[in-house]
Amino acid sequence: MDFDFREEHLIFARSVRDFAEREIAPLVEEAERKEEYPVELFPKMGELGYLCIMCPEEYGGAGADRVSECLLTEELGRVCLGIASGFLSHSSVSTATLLHFGSEEQKRKYLVPAIKGEKVAAFGLTEPNAGSDVASLETTAKRAGDGYLLNGTKTLITNATIADFVVVAAYLDKSKGSKGIALFVVERGTPGFAQPKKLHKFGMLSADLGELFFEDCPLPRESLVGEEEGGFVKIMQVLNSGRMVVGARAVGLAQAAYEAAVNYARERVQFGRPIGKFQAIAFKLADMLTQIEAARLLVYRSAWLYDQGRPCIAEASMAKLFATEMAVHVSGEALQIHGGYGFMVDSPVQRYFRDAKFGTVVEGTSEIQRLIISRQIGL
Numbered sequence: 152m153d154f155d156f157r158e159e160h161l162i163f164a165r166s167v168r169d170f171a172e173r174e175i176a177p178l179v180e181e182a183e184r185k186e187e188y189p190v191e192l193f194p195k196m197g198e199l200g201y202l203c204i205m206c207p208e209e210y211g212g213a214g215a216d217r218v219s220e221c222l223l224t225e226e227l228g229r230v231c232l233g234i235a236s237g238f239l240s241h242s243s244v245s246t247a248t249l250l251h252f253g254s255e256e257q258k259r260k261y262l263v264p265a266i267k268g269e270k271v272a273a274f275g276l277t278e279p280n281a282g283s284d285v286a287s288l289e290t291t292a293k294r295a296g297d298g299y300l301l302n303g304t305k306t307l308i309t310n311a312t313i314a315d316f317v318v319v320a321a322y323l324d325k326s327k328g329s330k331g332i333a334l335f336v337v338e339r340g341t342p343g344f345a346q347p348k349k350l351h352k353f354g355m356l357s358a359d360l361g362e363l364f365f366e367d368c369p370l371p372r373e374s375l376v377g378e379e380e381g382g383f384v385k386i387m388q389v390l391n392s393g394r395m396v397v398g399a400r401a402v403g404l405a406q407a408a409y410e411a412a413v414n415y416a417r418e419r420v421q422f423g424r425p426i427g428k429f430q431a432i433a434f435k436l437a438d439m440l441t442q443i444e445a446a447r448l449l450v451y452r453s454a455w456l457y458d459q460g461r462p463c464i465a466e467a468s469m470a471k472l473f474a475t476e477m478a479v480h481v482s483g484e485a486l487q488i489h490g491g492y493g494f495m496v497d498s499p500v501q502r503y504f505r506d507a508k509f510g511t512v513v514e515g516t517s518e519i520q521r522l523i524i525s526r527q528i529g530l
């Protein structure tokens with residue numbers, strides 16, 4: 152057994168932390184207040200090779216492993232979950248789908264500029280009547296001439312209003328059940344495609360979230376990602392194998408909440424001593440750190456399994472489930488340690504507390520993770 156990160160992983164994590172603290176942290180407050188995603192970060196992230204980091208070098212990617220992707224995401228999550236979510240949706244879901252299943256032409260056309268941060272990607276799966284039950288989606292694609300006509304509505308889509316292209320799931324043949332789902336890449340500006348509405352959330356204020364509308368939207372044949380069927384399996388493969396990255400983002404948030412709580416426990420004096428000297432507070436911090444470390448182990452072990460080419464569906468789900476639930480608990484404890492000040496809008500811990508809940512809902516809710524793990528048990 153070897154629990155050490157490789158030297159290059161440690162150097163990489165340090166460089167991401169420097170970048171995140173220097174370039175992202177100063178933008179957080181304004182981005183959250185204005186509810187505007189700082190899109191100017193995309194080319195900066197691209198220049199450093201931080202976008203779509205697992206993409207091979209032949210497309211301009213860094214060809215990094217999953218452990219590196221988790222380190223990157225943990226550091227981004229530590230600074231701002233809302234901003235981290237935009238990069239993760241761009242890199243780990245949308246473009247990952249194109250990398251694994253797209254044509255060479257699609258990779259050149261979409262992946263290459265996405266890696267550079269010249270184009271922003273989104274992933275359109277969720278609909279008003281289809282969330283956890285992906286197979287119940289209502290968006291349809293019909294063959295029309297040499298291409299397709301797309302109709303439907305997607306909701307709760309990260310990067311919705313800033314995306315230059317979206318990977319969209321739609322039924323091409325409903326009679327085949329979930330096998331009849333196909334994936335398409337739809338470009339901003341395509342007739343009948345509207346990406347107008349920003350949705351307002353109580354957390355992750357800097358993240359761009361919105362709806363996508365497709366009305367008789369003409370798509371060329373080349374917009375099909377892979378074959379005309381099997382889109383459901385493709386989506387599940389991308390989501391299932393990458394869930395530890397969502398866990399890494401939650402670990403980063405919890406780490407930030409914990410650090411803020413330790414600092415406050417050292418500074419805040421009550422009854423003539425720093426509150427950290429009271430066992431009730433010290434034990435809280437000990438429990439928080441223990442839980443963060445446990446989540447971290449699950450995240451990096453599942454990433455390591457992925458990098459070894461070993462099965463990791465249950466492990467990735469466990470990492471996502473435990474880390475995101477842990478982040479909700481730890482950020483709540485951090486707020487508790489801050490007392491009344493924690494409840495104020497200028498306290499950083501209230502943001503961690505609001506943002507943490509996002510993790511237990513997206514990319515498969517906690518209940519769906521338990522479903523996946525129990526199926527892996529064979530139940």
Ligand SMILES: Cc1cc2nc3c(=O)[nH]c(=O)nc-3n(C[C@H](O)[C@H](O)[C@H](O)COP(=O)(O)OP(=O)(O)OC[C@H]3O[C@@H](n4cnc5c(N)ncnc54)[C@H](O)[C@@H]3O)c2cc1C
Pocket residue numbers: 240273274275276277281282283284306307308309310352355360509512513514515516517518519522
């Ligand atoms: C900030 C944010 C960003 C998002 N970004 C994206 C994005 O970029 N792209 C995208 O496609 N989607 C995105 N989503 C949508 C997200 O993936 C869905 O919200 C999630 O999949 C859950 O679907 P739902 O909201 O429809 O809840 P539902 O599926 O309606 O679930 C409601 C409740 O029922 C439970 N439940 C459902 N089925 C079962 C079951 N079989 N067993 C037990 N419990 C069950 C759920 O766990 C949940 O508690 C985003 C959501 C948010 C909040």
